[in-house]
Amino acid sequence: MEIAGDNKSAVYAVAAEFDSARDLYQAAEKVRDAGFKRWDVYSPFPIHGMDDAMGMKRSFLGRLVFLGGLTGFITAVSLQFIPSSILYPLVVAGKPIDIMTVPAFFPIMFELTILLSAFTAVFGMLILNGLPRWNHPLFNWGRFKKVTEDKFYVAIESRDPQFSERATREFLETLGGKNLALIHED
Amino acid sequence: MADSTATIDTAKLPDKEQTLARPPLVLNERTMGWISSYISSIVEAKTPTWWYVAMGFTVPLMLMCFLMLAYLISTGVGVWGNNHPVGWAWDITNFVFWIGIGHAGTLISAILFLTRQKWRTSINRAAEAMTLFAVVCAGIYPALHVGRVWMVWFLAPVPNSNAIWPNFRSPLLWDVFAVSTYFTVSVLFWYTGLIPDLATLRDRCTSKIKKFFYGVFALGWRGGNRQWRHYEMAYLLLAGLSTPLVLSVHSVVSFDFATSVVPGWHTTIFPPYFVAGAIFGGFAMVLTLMIPAASIWPSLKDLITPSHVDKMCKIILLTGSIVGYAYLMELFIAWYGGNPYEQAAFWNRAFGPSGWNYWVMMTCNVVAPQFFWFKWCRHNWWVVWILVQFPNVGMWFERFVIIATTLERDFLPSAWQQFHPSIVDILTFIGTFGLFMTLFLLFIRFLPMICMFEVKAVLPEADPHYGEKH
Numbered sequence: 001m002e003i004a005g006d007n008k009s010a011v012y013a014v015a016a017e018f019d020s021a022r023d024l025y026q027a028a029e030k031v032r033d034a035g036f037k038r039w040d041v042y043s044p045f046p047i048h049g050m051d052d053a054m055g056m057k058r059s060f061l062g063r064l065v066f067l068g069g070l071t072g073f074i075t076a077v078s079l080q081f082i083p084s085s086i087l088y089p090l091v092v093a094g095k096p097i098d099i100m101t102v103p104a105f106f107p108i109m110f111e112l113t114i115l116l117s118a119f120t121a122v123f124g125m126l127i128l129n130g131l132p133r134w135n136h137p138l139f140n141w142g143r144f145k146k147v148t149e150d151k152f153y154v155a156i157e158s159r160d161p162q163f164s165e166r167a168t169r170e171f172l173e174t175l176g177g178k179n180l181a182l183i184h185e186d
Numbered sequence: 187m188a189d190s191t192a193t194i195d196t197a198k199l200p201d202k203e204q205t206l207a208r209p210p211l212v213l214n215e216r217t218m219g220w221i222s223s224y225i226s227s228i229v230e231a232k233t234p235t236w237w238y239v240a241m242g243f244t245v246p247l248m249l250m251c252f253l254m255l256a257y258l259i260s261t262g263v264g265v266w267g268n269n270h271p272v273g274w275a276w277d278i279t280n281f282v283f284w285i286g287i288g289h290a291g292t293l294i295s296a297i298l299f300l301t302r303q304k305w306r307t308s309i310n311r312a313a314e315a316m317t318l319f320a321v322v323c324a325g326i327y328p329a330l331h332v333g334r335v336w337m338v339w340f341l342a343p344v345p346n347s348n349a350i351w352p353n354f355r356s357p358l359l360w361d362v363f364a365v366s367t368y369f370t371v372s373v374l375f376w377y378t379g380l381i382p383d384l385a386t387l388r389d390r391c392t393s394k395i396k397k398f399f400y401g402v403f404a405l406g407w408r409g410g411n412r413q414w415r416h417y418e419m420a421y422l423l424l425a426g427l428s429t430p431l432v433l434s435v436h437s438v439v440s441f442d443f444a445t446s447v448v449p450g451w452h453t454t455i456f457p458p459y460f461v462a463g464a465i466f467g468g469f470a471m472v473l474t475l476m477i478p479a480a481s482i483w484p485s486l487k488d489l490i491t492p493s494h495v496d497k498m499c500k501i502i503l504l505t506g507s508i509v510g511y512a513y514l515m516e517l518f519i520a521w522y523g524g525n526p527y528e529q530a531a532f533w534n535r536a537f538g539p540s541g542w543n544y545w546v547m548m549t550c551n552v553v554a555p556q557f558f559w560f561k562w563c564r565h566n567w568w569v570v571w572i573l574v575q576f577p578n579v580g581m582w583f584e585r586f587v588i589i590a591t592t593l594e595r596d597f598l599p600s601a602w603q604q605f606h607p608s609i610v611d612i613l614t615f616i617g618t619f620g621l622f623m624t625l626f627l628l629f630i631r632f633l634p635m636i637c638m639f640e641v642k643a644v645l646p647e648a649d650p651h652y653g654e655k656h
Binding site: 021022025041042043044045046047049050051053054056058059062065079083084088090101104105107108110112114115117118119121122124126128131132133134135136138139145146147148149150 | 217218219222223343349350351353354355356364367370371375377378385388389402405406407408409410411412414415417418420423427428430431434438639640642643647648649653654
């Protein structure tokens with residue numbers, strides 16, 4: 001088995017390579033059924049149905065984005081009504097500021113709702129994914145460069161309660177994994 | 187496994203079903219590795235000579251634009267041809283023209299994503315880039331037409347020493363929010379889509395400097411499914427947010443006119459008509475850029491296939507016909523509404539002193555796209571490229587007709603005057619094309635112009651059940 005990274009450091013994971021999305025999908029189902037908790041599959045593109053194969057629930061990013069959108073909406077309401085009704089009431093073309101003229105304030109409410117939702121979607125996604133980060137133990141493994149091209153990987157992390165260097169390696173071999181590697185932290 | 191592929195051998199199907207089978211999205215059975223290597227090689231290879239030649243044309247034009255803007259700021263808006271009664275002229279025409287071009291990019295990236303149109307994957311990146319650069323060009327005009335550009339911060343609702351606040355019920359302020367939100371969300375959407383592809387470039391490149399830059403911008407992306415699941419959700423949400431956003435932006439732009447009391451502007455048809463026109467002009471610009479790109483790198487034709495061009499031509503035909511319907515409906519309502527001022531405005535548009543603009547608009551936007559009813563026209567890329575130049579030109583004239591020729595005949599006949607652009611007007615507008623093309627050339631040189639990870643995901647072997655018998 002290849003050893004990646006500095007072998008004096010702690011072990012991060014045992015990883016294996018697969019050739020196709022289908023092989024990876026089938027491997028993921030078996031890793032899930034074996035009861036591992038701290039592991040991930042790596043692929044050049046999102047694979048349809050992989051969340052189920054890994055036994056993961058739907059991302060909860062949507063709920064964060066709802067809160068972001070709500071913040072945007074409340075910001076727009078206060079940003080518009082506080083100046084318009086209290087600080088600087090502006091009468092244009094004799095139009096009052098009352099319940100009947102509220103529709104004229106809708107466009108900015110809409111835009112700020114969208115703006116803050118989009119910020120939450122992108123930055124929330126990055127935070128949930130632990131990004132940005134400078135380095136990661138997986139990058140110690142030379143073969144892992146192909147993950148953004150056309151290879152597929154499974155990595156079972158050492159912090160998983162069921163992890164054992166030898167048994168996990170043998171398990172990944174039975175799944176059809178190739179080019180197994182023991183990956184150390186930096 | 188030779189007998190167990192999930193792809194359908196169309197040759198074995200009966201004739202009737204053969205015509206129904208969808209053509210593959212990627213031709214020549216290209217593999218995932220080929221997609222990465224080919225798209226990245228465009229960025230990694232030595233800079234081609236034509237790129238320098240093209241930059242040799244576009245950079246001076248861009249600098250000319252900046253020079254004209256500097257002249258404008260240092261001298262005053264009087265250097266433009268705007269004068270009473272035509273207070274909005276080429277500035278707002280060019281603003282609406284450029285912002286409209288941007289709309290096709292968002293339509294491709296958001297609306298076609300939500301409607302699961304998988305063919306969008308090979309054109310969305312370049313179209314989104316086009317959106318950003320078009321909005322950059324558009325943003326110049328509203329910022330500078332205010333006259334004293336250093337006062338432009340008055341548009342922002344910030345507490346200031348004069349204790350005054352903007353009028354939140356003004357469509358011009360809605361426009362500030364709509365356009366800035368549109369630009370910001372487009373940048374976010376585009377960059378989010380780029381992250382996995384930047385990681386591909388990071389993992390492939392050999393020079394340290396490149397590795398540093400692509401590495402920093404890839405943010406440490408690893409492609410784990412625990413990342414992909416949040417990523418896909420973020421992408422879906424951004425698409426869902428951008429869809430109403432893009433429809434709202436041009437609606438708000440049209441409110442600048444529609445909420446006024448000027449005859450010819452004060453109509454309820456404006457928002458949908460502007461949005462259709464924006465998509466129409468935007469797709470024309472996408473084809474204007476993509477067809478030459480596919481000729482420069484011939485293998486791109488496996489990704490940007492005749493079927494892609496065919497579909498885009500059909501969208502141009504559809505939106506062009508909607509625009510044509512809107513023109514006719516405007517005329518009908520002007521007649522049927524019985525308002526003499528409205529009737530006079532439309533009579534002036536078509537037969538007034540600037541009437542030729544109206545007929546250029548009609549020919550380019552209504553007549554020219556009708557050729558796309560013919561399959562031969564949609565499949566001959568030379569014909570397509572020539573035909574899409576008509577919407578490019580026609581959509582500019584549409585905005586000019588709506589804005590300038592309408593204002594030329596104001597309420598007060600003694601003030602009537604025809605608009606003539608100044609040389610600064612003309613050079614600034616030509617210069618924005620230099621800016622747009624320079625940004626686009628930089629984009630195709632340094633970033634993958636096709637979304638690699640999405641194209642891989644639409645290959646048949648990306649299906650986790652590929653080759654399994656059901």
